Amino acid sequence: MKRIALNLSIALRSLYSFKLRTSLAVLGVLLGTLSLIVVSNLTGSLVKQGEKELEKLGKNLLLVQSGTAIRFGMRTRVMSTADTLKVADIQAIKDHSPHVSMVAPTSTRTFPIRYGNILLGNTIVTGTSSSFTHVRNFQVERGRFFTDEEDEQLERGVVLGSGVARRLFGTEDPLGRHILVRRVPCQVIGVMEEKGVDLSNVDQDDQVFVPIRTFLKRFVNQEHVANIFVQTINSESMMAAKSQVEAILRDRHNLQPGQEDDFTVIDSRDLLELKTQTTSMITLLGRIAATISFLIGAMGILSIMILIVNERKEEIGIRRAVGSRRRDIVLQFLMESSFIALLGGMVGVFLGLATSLAIFYFSGLPLSISPPAIALAFCSSVLVGILAGIYPSKKATTIQPINILRS
Amino acid sequence: MPLCSLKNIRKSYSLGQEEVEILRGISLEIQEGEFVALMGPSGSGKTTLMNIIGCLDVPTTGEYIFAGQKVSGLTDDELSIFRNEHMGFVFQNFHLLPYANVLENVLLPTLYVSGKKEGAPLKRARELLKLVGLEDRERFKPSQLSGGQQQRVAIARALVNDPRLILADEPTGQLDSSTAREIMDLLQKMGHGGKTVMVITHDLATAAYAERKVHMQDGLVSG
Numbered sequence: 290m291k292r293i294a295l296n297l298s299i300a301l302r303s304l305y306s307f308k309l310r311t312s313l314a315v316l317g318v319l320l321g322t323l324s325l326i327v328v329s330n331l332t333g334s335l336v337k338q339g340e341k342e343l344e345k346l347g348k349n350l351l352l353v354q355s356g357t358a359i360r361f362g363m364r365t366r367v368m369s370t371a372d373t374l375k376v377a378d379i380q381a382i383k384d385h386s387p388h389v390s391m392v393a394p395t396s397t398r399t400f401p402i403r404y405g406n407i408l409l410g411n412t413i414v415t416g417t418s419s420s421f422t423h424v425r426n427f428q429v430e431r432g433r434f435f436t437d438e439e440d441e442q443l444e445r446g447v448v449l450g451s452g453v454a455r456r457l458f459g460t461e462d463p464l465g466r467h468i469l470v471r472r473v474p475c476q477v478i479g480v481m482e483e484k485g486v487d488l489s490n491v492d493q494d495d496q497v498f499v500p501i502r503t504f505l506k507r508f509v510n511q512e513h514v515a516n517i518f519v520q521t522i523n524s525e526s527m528m529a530a531k532s533q534v535e536a537i538l539r540d541r542h543n544l545q546p547g548q549e550d551d552f553t554v555i556d557s558r559d560l561l562e563l564k565t566q567t568t569s570m571i572t573l574l575g576r577i578a579a580t581i582s583f584l585i586g587a588m589g590i591l592s593i594m595i596l597i598v599n600e601r602k603e604e605i606g607i608r609r610a611v612g613s614r615r616r617d618i619v620l621q622f623l624m625e626s627s628f629i630a631l632l633g634g635m636v637g638v639f640l641g642l643a644t645s646l647a648i649f650y651f652s653g654l655p656l657s658i659s660p661p662a663i664a665l666a667f668c669s670s671v672l673v674g675i676l677a678g679i680y681p682s683k684k685a686t687t688i689q690p691i692n693i694l695r696s
Numbered sequence: 697m698p699l700c701s702l703k704n705i706r707k708s709y710s711l712g713q714e715e716v717e718i719l720r721g722i723s724l725e726i727q728e729g730e731f732v733a734l735m736g737p738s739g740s741g742k743t744t745l746m747n748i749i750g751c752l753d754v755p756t757t758g759e760y761i762f763a764g765q766k767v768s769g770l771t772d773d774e775l776s777i778f779r780n781e782h783m784g785f786v787f788q789n790f791h792l793l794p795y796a797n798v799l800e801n802v803l804l805p806t807l808y809v810s811g812k813k814e815g816a817p818l819k820r821a822r823e824l825l826k827l828v829g830l831e832d833r834e835r836f837k838p839s840q841l842s843g844g845q846q847q848r849v850a851i852a853r854a855l856v857n858d859p860r861l862i863l864a865d866e867p868t869g870q871l872d873s874s875t876a877r878e879i880m881d882l883l884q885k886m887g888h889g890g891k892t893v894m895v896i897t898h899d900l901a902t903a904a905y906a907e908r909k910v911h912m913q914d915g916l917v918s919g
Binding site: 295298299306607608609611612694 | 752785
């Protein structure tokens with residue numbers, strides 16, 4: 290131990306005389322570990338974030354859309370429309386698929402809404418059923434959501450999104466007031482909690498909710514719905530539920546074998562796909578950056594070690610003369626190069642953690658620290674140090690004491 | 697039994713196409729405790745002979761036996777260990793580590809002591825520094841010392857592993873005559889303490905300290 294300490298203290302003083310080059314080498318390894326750690330933490334955080342968003346959309350959710358649609362990542366492009374998805378289909382899905390726990394239809398259209406003098410132009414009006422709050426994991430904050438009975442009786446109760454409520458009523462209590470939705474007077478019975486933008490890219494606070502039958506009859510005068518949200522009993526039953534829903538709907542829509550579906554069933558997990566792609570892109574770029582930094586660090590260490598070996602030819606000669614073996618010399622220089630790398634690694638890990646925490650703090654992303662990444666960063670930096678030290682230390686052993694000491 | 701026994705040692709180097717023979721059949725014996733001066737004009741092969749005796753170099757042909765052990769067949773690692781245990785070197789240019797302080801320089805050979813006999817290197821190094829009169833300079837860098845003081849540090853370093861043979865190549869070459877005397881007095885003191893000392897020099901005043909003078913000429917011992 291004492292020997293290592295003495296050797297290291299001599300080495301440190303020699304490194305100190307090459308301050309600039311040493312710090313460049315340290316910097317390379319530092320940046321490598323830093324980017325490795327930041328990227329790993331960020332990736333972990335984005336995955337967490339995605340899970341959170343999925344949770345926000347609703348757990349174990351299938352989305353049935355009328356007509357055929359092709360998804361481009363988050364966007365859905367309708368390829369053909371259909372008016373075959375009916376309110377009765379909802380009950381059928383609920384009754385005939387054992388994997389389905391709850392079902393809620395939605396249809397939306399934009400209408401002007403008005404309270405007193407305040408007019409909100411195109412506001413999203415969503416017709417849905419009482420199970421919506423549960424299926425979409427979206428709760429009423431004040432008042433209540435409408436009931437199935439109110440739906441059956443085509444009642445004109447309306448539940449406001451928190452943003453709409455704020456703009457129409459300000460600090461006034463909206464409960465019990467009447468607003469005009471497309472000139473139809475409706476009574477406010479509830480206000481939703483704040484939810485923000487979810488995976489469907491719609492600001493959930495910027496809409497109002499009315500019973501689906503009221504919506505179809507009084508607002509749009511049609512019989513078909515646009516979407517059905519289907520919640521399955523657990524995440525394992527998603528696949529089974531999907532094929533059951535497809536079978537039920539094909540049967541109810543009298544589709545013959547070979548005939549195309551007039552609806553599309555989307556697994557909510559697929560909505561995450563694009564996000565996942567983004568995440569893996571970030572991971573890839575980060576890894577590339579880390580690799581390049583490590584390479585720069587390695588080149589830095591390589592060049593500084595070659596310099597050091599040249600500078601210390603006399604020292605190597607002296608050491609050989611007083612009895613150091615070739616392997617002692619190799620070991621000494623490998624230790625020095627690993628030390629440079631480890632120094633960069635430690636500072637890099639520290640700064641990487643600090644940077645990650647700062648990013649999480651300022652972006653509001655969920656906290657995620659990856660211990661394997663820290664371990665990997667440490668190992669990589671030591672490995673870089675050792676690899677970069679091999680050539681210079683081998684070179685050091687070719688120095689013959691008699692050639693050095695004669696002068 | 698002599699400490700060093702050299703029989704018909706030859707050493708040649710190839711300079712491009714040409715083969716240059718530096719040592720042309722040297723036979724020499726050095727007894728334990730002797731103080732020997734190796735003299736001769738430059739190019740006569742003194743340093744090459746000293747390198748071979750000090751196990752820094754190996755002869756091309758011939759047999760070298762040190763303290764009853766045949767050195768000629770040893771590997772590079774074994775030679776290193778052999779130097780570490782048995783040889784102490786003092787050079788004309790001192791050859792101290794510039795980054796290390798006086799104490800660390802003296803301790804350097806103890807870093808490479810193999811396995812079993814470690815002893816108390818720090819205590820021994822301090823004793824030796826006292827012996828050469830530099831006990832109050834432990835923390836000094838070589839650059840802060842005079843030439844004579846640096847050579848004293850080198851002598852302490854040569855002695856730290858308690859070697860049987862001290863080899864000094866022009867130890868006074870860089871020093872003025874009064875400092876040179878001090879250094880030679882010190883080496884003589886080592887000799888009286890039972891060490892075998894071999895000094896290369898072409899300075900007669902330095903050679904006068906020796907009990908025996910070996911003259912070299914053209915790669916051969918001349919008398």
